[in-house]
Amino acid sequence: MSAKGGPTITRRTALGAAAGAAAGVALGAAGARLGFGAAGGGDLGSVAAARGLTPEEAEAALRSYVPGGDLDEYLIFASGGHSGQVLVIGVPSMRLLKVIGVFTPEPWQGYGFGTDQGNRVLAEGSDPAKSLPLRWGDTHHPALSETEGDYDGRFLYINDRANGRIAMIDLRDFKTKQILDIPNLQTSHGGCFVTPNTEYVHISSMTPCPITESGYAPLSRYKEDFRGFSTWLAIDPDTGRFVLDKSFQIELPPYTQDLADAGKLASYGFGFINSYNTEMATGGNFHEGHGDPAASLESTATKNDYDLLHIIDWKKAEETVAAGGVKVLHGMKVIPLEVAADEGVLHFAPEPRNPHGVDVNPTGDYICVGGKLDPNASVYSIDKIKAAIDAQDYDGTDPFGVPILRLDSVLEAQVELGAGPLHTQFDDEGHAYTSLFVDSAIAEWTLGPKAGISEDQAFRLVEKIPVHYNIGHLVTAHGDTVAPHGRYMVALNKWSIDRFAPVGTLHPQNFQLIDLDAEPLRVLADMPIGIGEPHYVQMVALDRLDRTLRVYEPGTDPVTMRRSPHAVAAGEERVERRGREVDVYMTAMRSHFTPDVIETRQGDLLRLHITNIEQTPDATHGFAIPAYDVEASIDPGEAVAIELELSRPGSFAMYCTEFCSALHLEMQGWLLVAPA
C-alpha cells in the first residue's frame, strides 16, 4: 500500500470509534465547505444505515461513485476472452463504456455486416488457407503502445489466442484497423507485449504448430515436426500498423510457450516467455474404449519439477536477421532454433513447474515468475542473467541444444505467497501484487534494493486480500510500465458463483476494484462481466488518451483515417449506372438519406457510398438493409462503402438504426429490386 494522496482521492481514515471521532473533527471543516459538516455527514450515515450498508460499504460507495457528467480518472482496456472483443471500462466507477468489435462481427458498430471497413479488416485477418472465414477470437492480452516505457495513448494491440492472430485498434476512434493472421502460429498466449518504444509487438505461439507442408503431422512426430515461434512484429510508428517485412520470428522447441513480457530500462532489449509442457506430452487419455485420466495433459505435462523460462535478446535477434541468419517460412523471416541458440539470441533458465505469468518490474531489474503449482514468486535478476550469459554459466542444454542458465546464478529471490500464484503487477513504491488463483487472494510483497526497498525489507510478503473468486490476472494503474501510479488495483476473478443476482447457468466473471491507498487493502466494488471472459487488462490515466476524436473530419474512411475518395458532400449525391453496376453516392443527415429510393434490377451489382455529413458529436446514423443482412454504423463525418450482389428480388426497407432525432423513425427508404 502506498501512503500518498491523489488529486481527488485522499488516503482514507480508519473508522474505529476513537479514530473516527478525531477524524470527524479534523475533516469536518473541510467537509463543511462543500455543504457537509456534522449535520450533513450525519444525514449520509442515516441514508447508508437505512439501506443496510455498513460504514465500510458506505465509504466504498463514496470512493467509487462517479457522478453523472463527471469523467472517470482511468480507463481499463480489457480483453474480452472468447467474445473476441475488447472492453473499455471506467475507473473507479467500473462502468462499461464500450465493447469494441475486434475478431467477432458486431452489428451495433456496423463491424462485419456488409460495410467495407469491417468486412475488409475481418477478411484480411483470416488466412484464406483456413477452411472457413474466422468469425471469432479469444482475446487475451491487450498491449497499449508505449513511448519510453509508458503508455502513449495511441494504439492498442490485442492477441487472439484461438488462432494466433493479432489486431490493432486506433485510439483516435476506438476502432479496429488491422488484423494479422500470423504465419506459423496456430494458437497464441504470449502476446501482446510491446517493447518500450513500440519498436515491436511480441506474440508467441502456445500450442506448437506442425511445420510440415500439409500442416498435418502425427503426434508421434511431435518432437520432430512441431515447433513454437516467438514473433516480433515491427510497427509503423505513424500508423501503428504491423509491417510484416520488418518482422521476424524465432523458432522454439515444441514446448507450450505461455505468457511473455518485454524487458524495460535495465532489461531493455530482452523479452521473456514462460513455458510449460517441456515434457512434450501430447495427451491421449482414451484407449481401447476406456478413459485414462492419468494420461491427460494435466498429469503428463506436470511431471517435470522445472520448466524453462525463455530469455530472448531481441537486439541480438535484429543483428542476426540483418546478417541473413534466417529462413523464410510461410512468408515470415525465421531465425532457426540452432541459429538462435548459437548466436545467443535464446537462452533458457529453469523455473518452477508449469508457471504462468512472467512480469518485469518498473525498473526492469526483476523478472517475476508465478509458480502456479508452486507457492513462490520466483524473482530473476537481469544483472545476474546478463552475467551468466556472459560467463556461459550453463547447466547443460535442452534436447534442442539451447543453453540453460544455472538457476542459482540467475535467481534473485523466492517469496512464498500462497497457493496458485499467477500474475504480478507493480506500484510506484517497490511493491508487487500477485494474484493467487487457488487461494482466491492477492498477495502484496516487496521487491528488492533495485526497486528502492531496503535490504532488510526486501522480498517479503506484506499482506493478502481475499477476492471472489479464483482470480486470474490483476492490474494496477500503469502497473506494467516504467512509471506505475498505484491508486487502484482491479482483480480479474474468473468465477462469481454467488456474488450477483442469478442470470442462468453461465455466470458472469467478477472484476473487483481495490483501493491501493487503503491500509489494509480494501475492495471498493464488484463489477460483473456478463460478456466474454477478460484475461488481462491495462489501466491508463484518462488524460493520456488525448488524441481521441469525437467526430471525424468530413468524409473520413475509418480504415485509412484519410478522406475517402468516395466521400460525398451535401449536394453531391448521385447515382451512376454502368451496365449492371450501380454506384449510389448517398448522404445521411437528420432525418433522411439522399437518395432514399434506389431502383435496381435483380442481378445488378450495387455499390453504396454513404457519408454522414453531420459534424455534431453523437449524431451517428445507422443504415440497414435487413433483407441483405447489411448493417452499417456511420459516425459524424464517416464515409462507408457497401457492395451487394442483388440476387433476390423484392421491395426492401432500408432504415436508420441509430435513434438520431425526433423523426428518426421517418428516416427510412426503399431498395427496389425488380425481378430479372
Place this chain on the structure above:
Amino acid sequence: MSAKGGPTITRRTALGAAAGAAAGVALGAAGARLGFGAAGGGDLGSVAAARGLTPEEAEAALRSYVPGGDLDEYLIFASGGHSGQVLVIGVPSMRLLKVIGVFTPEPWQGYGFGTDQGNRVLAEGSDPAKSLPLRWGDTHHPALSETEGDYDGRFLYINDRANGRIAMIDLRDFKTKQILDIPNLQTSHGGCFVTPNTEYVHISSMTPCPITESGYAPLSRYKEDFRGFSTWLAIDPDTGRFVLDKSFQIELPPYTQDLADAGKLASYGFGFINSYNTEMATGGNFHEGHGDPAASLESTATKNDYDLLHIIDWKKAEETVAAGGVKVLHGMKVIPLEVAADEGVLHFAPEPRNPHGVDVNPTGDYICVGGKLDPNASVYSIDKIKAAIDAQDYDGTDPFGVPILRLDSVLEAQVELGAGPLHTQFDDEGHAYTSLFVDSAIAEWTLGPKAGISEDQAFRLVEKIPVHYNIGHLVTAHGDTVAPHGRYMVALNKWSIDRFAPVGTLHPQNFQLIDLDAEPLRVLADMPIGIGEPHYVQMVALDRLDRTLRVYEPGTDPVTMRRSPHAVAAGEERVERRGREVDVYMTAMRSHFTPDVIETRQGDLLRLHITNIEQTPDATHGFAIPAYDVEASIDPGEAVAIELELSRPGSFAMYCTEFCSALHLEMQGWLLVAPA
C-alpha cells in the same frame, strides 16, 4: 413520486441546512445501531468532500451502491437494439450482469459458432427464402411473460425490428430457445407485447410488405400491393414456444404501424397500435440528379394533422378465425382487412400526427398516446371506446373502409407535457411518467379517477426532471403491468455526448437511474451503454425470477431443456466410426476432455457429443477448435453437439476456452485430420 418506503430504500430526507440538522438528530440514532452516528457520519462526509462530491451526489452514491455479494433488488431486461441481443442489468447498481445472444452469434456463450443449440436456433430463425442467413437483428421491445397481468418470471420475448422476427428466451437459463421469422412482416416495431396471461404475443409490421408473389412491387402500387399485419402469436403455456397453427394475423392498411400495447383488466381483450405515415408517402427525394429534402419522408409523412390509433378486439378476432373468416398467406392465417372491418375486429381513432408510444395504464382504463410532434399526452378511455364502438359513433372510414371512431367520443383528456412526448410508464399511485425526447426530460403527471386520482387533481402535470440526453423509452418497476412498484425509474437516453470519458466517434447511450421516492425526482446514477442501443426495457423484481437455474440436470440439451439422447456420463466416453462418419462421445471436467485426441481423415464427417459432467455452479467449460471456427460454451450438466465436415487436413489444437481451474491451460487436446 410516491411517499412509501421499501424494505431497504427509505424515503430520502431533504438536505437543506435546517432540515438536515433535524434529520441528523432524528436519524443519528438509527445510524448508530449500524456503527454510524455523528462521528461515523461525519467521516462519510469527509470522504465525500475529499472526492469533490456534493451532498446530493454523495447521497446518490449511497442510494445506488450494492455491496459485493449483495444482490440487486430488480433486474432490467433491455433490448440491445442493433447489437441484436438482450442486456440484463441490476437495479439499483446499474451493473451489466449479462448480454444474452439472441439474433447475433455470440462466441462467449458458444451461440452460433458450431454448436447445435446456437446454430439450430439461429437457422430456424432465418427464412431460407432470404438471400443470406441472417446474422444480426435490431431488438426493440422485450416482453416478459405474464400471469394475471403481472410478470411471472418464466419467459422473455423480444422482437427483431430489422427483419420482423421474434425470439423466446427461457428465464431458467437465460438462453434463446426459439426464433421465428414471421410470415408477411419485413420489419416490425409493434412487438413484443404479451396479453395478460400470455395467451398471445403481439407483433405487428412497421414498413408494410408487398403481398405480391415475387415480394416485389413498385412504389406506384403502394396502396394496392403493400400491407401491414398485426400478428397474434399463440404461446404454448408449458414451453413458452410460439405455436404457429394457433396464431393469426390481421391485415392492415399500408400505413407505418408503430408501437403497440395489449389491453389489461378494463381493456382486456383489446390491443392498440399507433400508426404514422397514413399519408402513405414513399419518399423519393432525388430526381434528375438533384436532391429534394422536402420529398423525404420526414416531410411527406408528417402532413396529416392526425394519424390513426388501431384498436383491435382480439377476442373478436379469435371468433372470426374460429368461424373460418381467414385466408392463408405464406402459411399464416390472415383475417383480411375487409373482414376485420366488417366483423368489428379493427377500429381506428384519430391521434395527433406521428405518435410514437401507446401505453395502457395499470387498471386498463386509459390508453396514453405520445404525440411526438404534439406537446400533449392524449388519453383515450376504454369505456368511451367500447361505447363508441357499440354506438357506431363513426367519423367515416379510412380509404380501406375501416371505421374511424369520433375523436371527441373516445378522448378522455389531453395533458400538455412538453416537446416530443414519446413513451409512458406508471407507478402504483395513479401517476404516469412520459419521456420527452426534444426536451430531454421526463414529465410526471396524474391520470384520472379510474386510476384513483381525484377529479380536481386529474390529468395534471406534476413535475419534470431533466435527463441527459434525448430520452427514448423509460421504465418504472413493473411499470407496464397491473401492479407497478414505483421505487425506481430508468431513463433510456439515446445520446450521452459529454457525460462519459471519450471512447471515440461512436458514443455510448446513457441509462439514468431515477429515485421515484425522492421529492423532487432525482437522478441517482448514469450508466453508459457501450454495446448496442437499447430501446425498451422492463424492470422486474428479482424475487419474481424464482425459476432460475445455476446448473443443469446432468446431460441437459438446452434447446429442449430435457436430457439429451446423446448425453455422456463419466465412463461412457466412446468413439463410434461408421465409414466416413465419426461420432465422439466426450466428457469435460476439470481439467481434461475425454477423449483428448481425435484421429480422423480429411473428408470425414465428425460429430462431437460433449457433456460437461460437473454439477458445481460456475464450472463452465469452453471447447474450441479454432481452425474450424468452432467455439462451444458448456455449462455444468449441459450436453452440446457439434458437426464438422473435415475438409482441411492438419493437426489442430482443441482447448477449453473458459478459465476453469489452476490447470485450465493444460485442458487441451488435438484434432488430427490426416490428408486424404
